[in-house]
Amino acid sequence: MKELKLKGKVWVFGDDIDTDIITPGKFLSNPKELAEHAMAPADKSFAKGVKPGDIVVAGRNFGCGSSRETAPEVLQMLKVGGVVAEGFARIFFRNSIAIGFPLLECPGVHAAFQGGQEAEIDLEKGTIRNLATGAALHGRPLDPMLLQSIREGGMMEVLRRELREKAKALRPPAAP
């Protein structure tokens, strides 16, 4: 079970951060290189400087562009806690939920943060606090069904667990 509360230092990005910025196409065939260049076209210091639990704050249309699932995957690989944005592109949104990567849509969040400040997020309530300024914002909390996918670590985790349990139930009990 994954925590639905996040706390971490923020990295701030603008509008229309596309999948080519998050995962530059050149490095697609090599996951390690991809992680080393994540977000590089927008901020070269990100991939090196990001710490587990850090949070990405962005403007409108985050994750637009191609349907590559590598975009949320690479952020998850870098152990980013989650992304809070003014808005998300459809496929990025869906792929994030699918792999259990936390997201929150929150109007006004871009203006409320500066890089390096600390944020505290409650995904269930949809609230965000800037611990440096005290500012409190209300985003749109995810639907309970989608929150559940994040809580359980993504669709593959849910499926594997469900099927493992089912398989156990199907097997004859061990002889006494």
Next chain:
Amino acid sequence: MGQTIAEKILSSHGGRESVSPGEIVDCRVDLAMGHIAMARVAANFAMFPRELRRVWDPERVIALEDHFAPAPDERWAMAQKIIRDFARQMGLKHFYDVKAGICHQVLPERGHILPGMLVVGTDSHTTSYGALGAAGTGIGYTEMTWVLVKGRLWFRVPQSIRFDITGPLPAGVYSKDLMLHLLGRFGTEAAQYKSMELHGSAIRAMDISERMTLSNMSLEMGAKFGFTLPDSKVEDYVRNRSREPFTLVTPDGDARYEAVHPVDARGLEPQVACPHSPGNVKPVSQVAGTPVHQAFLGSCTNGRLEDLRVAARILEGHTVHPDTRLLVSPASARVYRDAIGEGIISTLLDAEALVMNPGCGPCFGAHMGLLAPGEKCISTGNRNFKGRMGAESAEVYLASPATVAASAVRGKITDPREFQ
């Protein structure tokens, strides 16, 4: 309150009386299509306990090899083998190997798509099925794994937007020109996460092939679904290909749209999308004369029999310009065969076109017909992003089959109406 097409299909598949935009609904899926991404789905299945590696309904899952077909190298040959094996192990009733053609052509033409269906595919242009009144949309491979196990998926009910298009289109102007015009005028984000409905006399006058071009490229406007209003032409098309029962899903008279855009298409000129965005659209008169090194006729957008017919009419009695090569890839084996039957392929060969096998190859720069640095190509495809068909510095222009054929003859971008 009345419902739009998307709302009706999502409520019926979610077991609900009605739904409204923004709601999340867990829906039953009628059909799941996977192409090359199915190799990743197969890898996911390998993590499940062996005895439970089953798809929810082998009749409702279609696997298909169209990207990189036939395999250009060992790596893709391997991926295709994985899919072939997976289809066999899962007992899929329908598996189409490299010989069949492009997914969005093969599924409708073989009667798999029925009006009112909810279809998911591992391809973004799954919106194409909107031309038959089916709700089709693209998903990733993790979600596809989920669908294959459960037969269900969550959907956020989209806002619907409507375009009322007054026609008929003038002679020499096609549905591709209309779509490019919409893209240029309303932008590539006009339908972001929305369900697009195209209504009006211009749509009614179109055959199914032309409507498929519209639904296909609704994705370039960001659409989640791209419907043309289904009518008796859709019924005829489907009845000729399937014995399954269906009913047309049409919007209620009092359905709510986030926006309604009236568009008068009666004076439209042929349109061209210039590099590097499908939204960078100009009337052909503004770009005419631009030299092209390659012309491509094919893809799920415009590789159907009707498209080849239009091109052949223009090419008849001409030859492709010596500084240009014309690549033709019929969208499916059936299109290919029918084009031979009608003498279209002979006409194309007489005009010195290069006719290739059906598949996705050139459309997304996978193999066959890539562009060298600095080359320009005019294509009937749906995307012209930087590097889409080869070198980063190559330029791709998107246009109708008529404009592509006319440009191939002259070796430069040409208004097809000069050939009437």
